[in-house]
Amino acid sequence: MATVGIKDIATLAKVSPATVSRVLSSPELVSKKTLNKVKKIIDEMGYRPNRIGASLRTRKSGNIVAIIPDITNPVNAGIIRAIEQGAQSAGYSILLGDTQGLVERERHYADLVTSGQADGVLLFCSRMPFRIDPTLPLSGQIPPMVNANENMGNDEIVQVAVDNVAAAKAAVDYLVAQGHKRIAAITGPDDIPSSNERLQGYFAALEEAGLVLDPDLQIAGTYTVDSGVNCAEKLLLLRKRPTAIFCFNDEMAIGVMKLLKKQGFLIPEDVSVMGFDDIHYAEYVTPALSTVHQPLKEIGTACINLLLEQLRGNHVPPGRQFLPFELKLRASTGPAPHF
Amino acid sequence: MATVGIKDIATLAKVSPATVSRVLSSPELVSKKTLNKVKKIIDEMGYRPNRIGASLRTRKSGNIVAIIPDITNPVNAGIIRAIEQGAQSAGYSILLGDTQGLVERERHYADLVTSGQADGVLLFCSRMPFRIDPTLPLSGQIPPMVNANENMGNDEIVQVAVDNVAAAKAAVDYLVAQGHKRIAAITGPDDIPSSNERLQGYFAALEEAGLVLDPDLQIAGTYTVDSGVNCAEKLLLLRKRPTAIFCFNDEMAIGVMKLLKKQGFLIPEDVSVMGFDDIHYAEYVTPALSTVHQPLKEIGTACINLLLEQLRGNHVPPGRQFLPFELKLRASTGPAPHF
DNA sequence: TTGTAAGCGTTATCAC
C-alpha cells in the first residue's frame, strides 16, 4: 500500500498536481486529451484520492452525523435507512451516534461538527446538543441541522415528523366512534415532546366527544413492552376499567396485549388496544395490532433532503414539516362492549 | 464561528503550537505550569481542535466503517449498538454503510478506507469488499477488519459469530427429542454462508437421529415474513406434511405461524415451529416462538474489541471465533402429534 | 487550458 498521491500521478502524466485535481473534481475544465491521459495513469496506478487532504482544504468532511437515542428502535432504524440512502447518493456518509438517551453522548456527537468531522446533523431527540446563546438568533449558532420525528419546541429549527396531535386524535376519534367511553392512554416519558403531543391529541378527542377526562386512565410508560405490561396492570386494577387502551407506541401495546391475554381478557371484545408507530411486527402479533402508521421512509427522505439543501448553502425555511400518518385498523380494536 | 486554531492558542498562551498540541495529545510531556496556562486559554477561547488537520498528519481518521446489508434487521441493529458503544469509548466513530445487499455499495463503503476516511472495517456480509490478489497473502492486502456474524469462507479473516452448525443441530436435536420425524427446514438464500451452515447442522441432526432426509422438506426462503408464509404453504401442500418446521430466522417463523394459524393448524399440537435469532418480538408472538438465541451484544463487543486491537497495531489471530448460542424453548414447539 | 504556489490545522522530528 505504498501510498500514491496526486503528485505522483502528476509526475507520471507530465502535468501539474493542479491538473490532476481538476481531472478529479472539475473535469470540464480540462482538455479531452489531458483528461484521458491523466485518467489512464490514475487507473494504472490504482490511485485513490485522499479525502482527508481534500477535507482539510475545503473545510468539508463529507459526513453527516445522526444523533439517535437508540438505533435498535425500529422507528429510528427505518428512518435512518432512508437517510443513509439519500446521503450516499449525494456523496455524504453517515456517522452513527447512538446516544442511549444520554446528554453527554448527544454533546459528544454534536462536537463532531465542531471538530470538522461532520458538516451537518440529523437529530432524533428533542434536546439541543449545541450550546446556544438564547439572546442571539439561532441561525449562525448551529450548523446545518434537521430534526427527525421529534419536536424541539423551537420553530427556528427544521423539523420533520408526523402531526402527533392530529394522529393521536384520529386514533382516539376512532375508538370514540366505536362507542368507547372509557379510553385509557399509556403515554411515553413525560419529558418527550412527541409523547406530550400525542397526549394533547388524546385530550382533544375526548373533549370533542364530550367525554370526561379521568386522570386514572392516563398513565406514563417508558415505551417498552414491560412498561406496557405494568401500566396495563394498573389499568385493570381500577374499579372502573377502560374499554379501550391507547398506547403511545407499539411496544407498549404489545405489552398490554400480553397482560390482557394472560388475564383472560378478550381483545377486542373486552378491551380494544390501539398502538402507535406501526412497527413491522404490529401486523404479526395476535390479534393484529391497530395502530397509527408513521411513514418512516418518507420522513427519512424528507430529513436528508432538507439537510442536503442546507449543506448546499441554500436557505431552508425553518419550522415543522408534517408528513401524513395513516390509521391502520386491524384486529385489536372493535366496538365497545355492552354492559 | 470565527475559527480559532492551535496557533491562536499558542500566541495567546505565549507558547509554541507544538506545546499546545502536546497539551492536547500528551499532557504528560508538559510541565504542570504551562499545562494549566494553556488549558485555561483553551477553555476561555472555546477552542476545539480540528480533527481533520490531525487526521491528515497522523494518517488516522478515527472512523470505523460498518458495512451492513440492512440496519433495519434487528440482529444487525443489536450488534451495531454494542459496536458503537465500544468504538465510542475508544474514541472512534462509526460510519454507517447500509448496503441493501448491493455489491457496489459494499465496495463504495470499503473505499472509505482507501480514501482515508476510515481506519478499519466491520463487515456484516460474507463478500470480500476489497479487491484481492489471490496469489498473495491476505494480510497486507486488507485493512484492519472483523467480520460480524457471517462466514467469509476464509480463515485468514477475523470472524465473530455463533456456531451456526452447532446451533442449528441443537435446535433440530430438540425437535427430534420431542419425537418429530418429519422436520422441515426453511433456509435462507443459498448464497448466504451462515444459512448453509445452519443447513449442515440440520443435516447432521437428522443423520444422527437416523431420519431420512426428504428433499421436499427443505425449502429456501428469503428471510422475510412473507417468504415464511410462502414456504409454509408449500410444506402444507405436501402429501406427507412435516410435524415440525425449523426456520432459519425468526421473521420466517413468524410468517409460518401466521399461515399455520390462518389455516386452522394448532401450534404446537399439529405443527411445531422453531425460529433462529431470538429477535425481541419472538417472545411476544402467539404462541411465543421457540428459537435459537444469538448474543448480539456479546458479538458486537467481541467484534469491536478485536478490531480495536488491530487498530492498535497488535496482531489478532485470524479465524473464526464462536460465541455461545442458547436454545430458547417457548410455546411454539412441543411433542410430535400421534397418529 | 494549464502551471505555480500558498495554504487548510495539525503533529513529528529535531534541536535546544
Add this chain to the structure above:
DNA sequence: GTGATAACGCTTACAA
C-alpha cells in the same frame, strides 16, 4: 520541557 519547522494530500487563486 519547549520551540522551530517541515510535512500530511489536496484545492484554488492567480498567473501564464
